[in-house]
Amino acid sequence: MTVLLLRHGRSTSNTANTLAGRSEGVDLDDRGREQASALVDRLESLPIRAIVRSPLLRCERTVEPLAAALGLQPLVDDRITEVDYGAWTGRKIVELVKEPLWAVIQQQPSAAVFPEGEGLAGVQARAVAAVREHDRRLADEHGADVLWIACTHGDVIKSVLADALGTHLDSFQRINADPASVSVVRYTPVRPFVIHVNHTGVALNAALSAPPSTGESETGGVPSGDAVVGGSTD
Template identity: 35%
Template structure:
């Protein structure tokens, strides 16, 4: 059995305001950097054997203090990347709320897609291919730093839950979702765990 910690990146200035998607210039803000430091302290004594991250800057900056603390290099894995938001990348949620396609997307993630972007099913397919590979590795626990929709896609696949129910899950910035994986399956140990703040790594 393999333990995997799914980490959502720390907070940045666009959270709740703009659909950042794959914008490559979205750094953590001060609160996000503090969250990253708290995550590093959280993982300090958990004997992590592997650390990997989405290529997005906000994930890389979340993972860097963890890498320093646990003494491991951080891999970049494309399968952990944020959903490709296509034409909606960089749009405010206020503007998106006026687009009927946005409401269609959020109501039927199993069917709808983003204009010139990715479907939720495509995200789930690529990331579960990675998860299935990791389930074959029974070595030390690993940390994967990614994004809310990616974490949701993994959780829903393990629960065999419909993608249309994505809004029944909350994955907060800097939260940790813990999985135990084995070949052909896995279970959710903890979901959306908040890491205590104010503890130095």
């Protein structure tokens, strides 16, 4: 099973340098709408069987053009929604960097819990569980390998990638997930394989390798053949 971790397009909060979190009504800006439209050319040729998205508006808007082109009805899953930033929600990034918690988020995110919100360790747990559950569900439904999209948020994507890479959550600041980027993880019975991180090119199909027949090459790899805490707004 292969998941395309799609970060939503650039939002009005991104350009305003505020932490949107789960604020209602945060939409894509003009650039974000262009990015959403461009996803059709980037991904339409891929055999995508399902789209799962965060319940927030910016993710809904991001997948609309692609879902229409593919004839798919996106499924909403609260477990891949944005981090609950609690009292930090809606505040300016320039203010937040002065908070003592900011240093914890940068240096030891596994210990970070947002005031009146949730901890990043909990975010990773819920998001990874959701991705793996959808993988199993789609495998059972289709009886074969399936390519699917999870449209979510920067910090959520980075936490899933950290898990797939087998690295501690405290290292997830080393991962980028830009607006409208696609990161690709293939899950096998042996282990996850991270195929791409932060792909923003024109067409992803040229960058995807053919699914391996056994899950691994002879050397153990796959054969050839998506954020305020990461330095960008959410």
